[in-house]
Each structure stands twice: as structure tokens, then as C-alpha cells.
Amino acid sequence: MISFARGAPAPECLDAELLADCARVAIERDPAVLAYGPGGGYAPLREWLGSSHGVEPARVVATNGGLQGFLFYAEELLAERPGRVLVEAPTYDRPLKLLARLGADVVPLAMDGEGLDPDALERALGEGPASFLYTIPTFQNPSGRTLSTERRRRVVELARAHGLPVLEDDPYGLVRYKGEPPPSLHELEGGELVTYASSFSKTVAPGMRVGWFVAPAGLAARIEARAVSTYISPPFLTQATVFELIDRGAFEPNLERIRGLLKLRRDAMLAALERYLAGKATWSEPEGGYFLWADLGADAGELLGRAEAAGVTFVKGADFSPDGSGASSARLAFSYASPSEIEEGVSILSTLLRA
Ligand SMILES: Cc1ncc(COP(=O)(O)O)c(C=O)c1O
Numbered sequence: 001m002i003s004f005a006r007g008a009p010a011p012e013c014l015d016a017e018l019l020a021d022c023a024r025v026a027i028e029r030d031p032a033v034l035a036y037g038p039g040g041g042y043a044p045l046r047e048w049l050g051s052s053h054g055v056e057p058a059r060v061v062a063t064n065g066g067l068q069g070f071l072f073y074a075e076e077l078l079a080e081r082p083g084r085v086l087v088e089a090p091t092y093d094r095p096l097k098l099l100a101r102l103g104a105d106v107v108p109l110a111m112d113g114e115g116l117d118p119d120a121l122e123r124a125l126g127e128g129p130a131s132f133l134y135t136i137p138t139f140q141n142p143s144g145r146t147l148s149t150e151r152r153r154r155v156v157e158l159a160r161a162h163g164l165p166v167l168e169d170d171p172y173g174l175v176r177y178k179g180e181p182p183p184s185l186h187e188l189e190g191g192e193l194v195t196y197a198s199s200f201s202k203t204v205a206p207g208m209r210v211g212w213f214v215a216p217a218g219l220a221a222r223i224e225a226r227a228v229s230t231y232i233s234p235p236f237l238t239q240a241t242v243f244e245l246i247d248r249g250a251f252e253p254n255l256e257r258i259r260g261l262l263k264l265r266r267d268a269m270l271a272a273l274e275r276y277l278a279g280k281a282t283w284s285e286p287e288g289g290y291f292l293w294a295d296l297g298a299d300a301g302e303l304l305g306r307a308e309a310a311g312v313t314f315v316k317g318a319d320f321s322p323d324g325s326g327a328s329s330a331r332l333a334f335s336y337a338s339p340s341e342i343e344e345g346v347s348i349l350s351t352l353l354r355a
Contacts, residue, residue: 002345004314026240039228042239066199066211083131090320115147118154139172139289142331176288177263268339272346290335
């Protein structure tokens with residue numbers, strides 16, 4: 001099966017030898033990583049993350065992956081300020097499932113090629129207070145879109161005007177193949193309302209399960225307390241392994257290597273779409289991340305059944321919408337398949353679309 005469904009890095013992205021060596025050194029240097037410890041994460045990593053974000057380490061919580069941190073954040077916010085949760089439409093499907101499980105009233109906000117539409121946010125805020133806004137402003141999952149700097153400023157202005165807490169989820173920002181990064185919402189706002197979340201899943205390895213949150217001090221302490229009551233301690237061994245990678249100066253070169261491998265895949269997918277689907281479908285052209293969003297001009301759910309029978313899989317757009325909209329859309333992940341598989345997979349999709 002050629003997978004355009006997996007939001008995972010190609011196996012070559014994971015440098016087992018390098019990470020095994022970092023893990024060995026991490027244990028030898030500090031055997032306490034094998035013990036229980038602070039629920040907010042491995043202290044040297046927290047300190048490094050705190051200094052990179054210009055905050056006290058106590059405001060950083062290194063979680064067991066970014067998604068676990070999302071759940072802690074959502075539980076805290078919904079308990080503190082019950083109300084509607086504003087999300088982009090489409091958005092990452094796993095948080096939607098967690099929000100449904102929490103019984104949240106989820107309000108989808110329109111997007112376009114420049115990301116979240118601030119007018120849609122303003123309208124939603126005009127209808128009453130909200131618990132929080134969940135946004136993925138850079139190389140969004142699933143659309144691959146990036147919020148423009150101008151819109152970032154407007155989102156921050158609206159958050160300030162309405163006292164709206166914002167969760168900025170940014171696991172893909174460093175996986176950039178071209179162009180200059182825009183400022184984060186967290187930087188623009190100053191970190192009083194915006195909590196910044198990211199993860200080493202896309203820049204090191206997802207199996208590490210190392211995510212982090214930079215939150216206002218009180219909220220960070222409450223998220224940490226939730227972490228302790230859920231899993232006692234996060235996985236210090238993998239947090240210390242990531243820290244060793246950073247400390248020995250290997251994080252950037254490894255990231256550069258990953259960017260190279262993934263850019264080849266993004267370029268292969270854009271070229272194949274142009275070759276096989278020009279005039280029949282439209283798609284986003286992300287400058288980074290794992291995904292692009294295609295409008296296939298046909299029922300994506302129906303196509304998916306036939307595609308899987310022919311050996312190609314993807315995720316249909318409706319899975320990313322709280323209201324099931326996006327029937328003709330698909331999330332195509334280019335991160336996992338090889339460039340030649342990508343070419344073959346797109347050619348199969350185009351044959352099926354013609355049939
Ligand atoms: C937008 C977004 N947030 C969070 C995550 C979860 O990452 P982690 O592996 O750190 O739990 C993902 C993973 O695909 C993602 O796409």
C-alpha cells in the first residue's frame with residue numbers, strides 16, 4: 001500500500017545510530033533519568049526550552065508527546081472557563097476526537113489559502129465568549145497552509161480584545177523547505193494568552209514522545225499537576241536523549257538532513273500532481289511540513305475505497321471537519337512514501353479519477 005495517509009516521517013529520517021548513542025550518553029551522564037522525577041520534564045531540557053522561548057523553565061512543561069499535552073490543556077481550560085472551543089476547519093482530527101470525548105461544543109472557523117480567516121474568528125467571538133481557540137498556524141495539519149503575518153497580528157489583537165486564551169500548536173514550523181518563518185502568535189502576543197506547543201516528533205523522532213508547552217505560569221503548574229496525576233513522570237530517558245542531541249550540537253545537522261529528505265518528497269508530490277492532475281484537481285503548495293490539501297472535484301470517500309483496492313491510501317477531508325464538510329477534499333501526506341512511490345500513487349489516483 002502506498003500511504004499518503006500516514007502523518008509520519010519516512011523511515012530514513014530516523015537516525016537510529018545517532019539516537020542510540022545519545023541515549024547511552026544520557027544514561028551514563030545522569031543515571032537519575034532512569035528514576036521517577038518532576039512531572040514537568042527533564043530539568044536540563046526544560047531550561048534549554050525556557051531560554052529558547054525567553055521564559056522561566058517553570059513555564060515549560062515537557063509532555064509525553066504534544067497530543068497528551070493538548071488533552072491536559074483542553075481539560076484545564078474547559079474546567080476553568082467552560083464554553084465553546086474554536087477550531088480551524090479543517091483541523092487535526094485527533095484533537096477533534098478528544099474534544100468530542102470531553103463533551104466540548106466545537107465551533108469550526110473558516111480558512112482560506114492564507115490560513116484561519118480572522119473575520120470568522122471575530123464573528124464567532126461576537127456571538128459570545130469562548131473557552132479557547134485551537135490553531136495550527138504553520139504548515140497546518142491537514143491543509144499545509146500557513147497563516148500570514150498580517151493575519152497573525154489580527155488574531156493576537158482579537159485575542160487581546162476578548163481575553164481569549166489561544167493554543168498555538170506548532171510541531172511543523174522548523175520543518176521548513178523554503179521561505180522565511182513568520183513570527184509565532186506566542187512571540188507577537190507575549191505569552192499571556194497564547195500557550196505555545198510543539199514537539200520533537202517531526203524534528204527528531206515521533207517514538208521519542210517528547211512534546212512541550214510554554215504556558216502562563218499558573219497554567220503551566222496546573223498542566224504539570226495533571227501530568228503527575230496521569231503518568232507520574234514523563235519519559236526522562238527520551239527527554240534526556242533529545243537534550244544530549246541538542247547539547248552535542250547534532251540537532252540542527254540532523255534537522256537539516258530530515259528537511260532534505262522531506263523536501264524531495266514534497267517536490268515529488270507537487271511534480272506528480274502537476275503532471276497527472278493539472279486541470280482536474282487543485283492543491284495547496286506548502287513551504288514545509290508533511291501535508292498538502294487537495295480538492296479532487298469528486299467524492300473523496302468514494303475515491304478512497306477504490307484507491308485502497310488499487311494500493312493507495314489517503315485521509316478524506318471530511319475526517320478533519322467538526323461538521324463533516326470537505327467531501328471533495330483529501331489530505332495527502334508526502335512525508336512517508338518514497339519519491340518514486342509518490343509518483344506512482346498520484347498516477348494511480350489520476351487513473352481512478354478519470355474512470
Ligand atoms: C498539529 C499536530 N499537533 C500535534 C501532533 C502530535 O504530536 P506528538 O507526536 O508530539 O504527540 C501532531 C501529530 O501529527 C500534529 O500534526
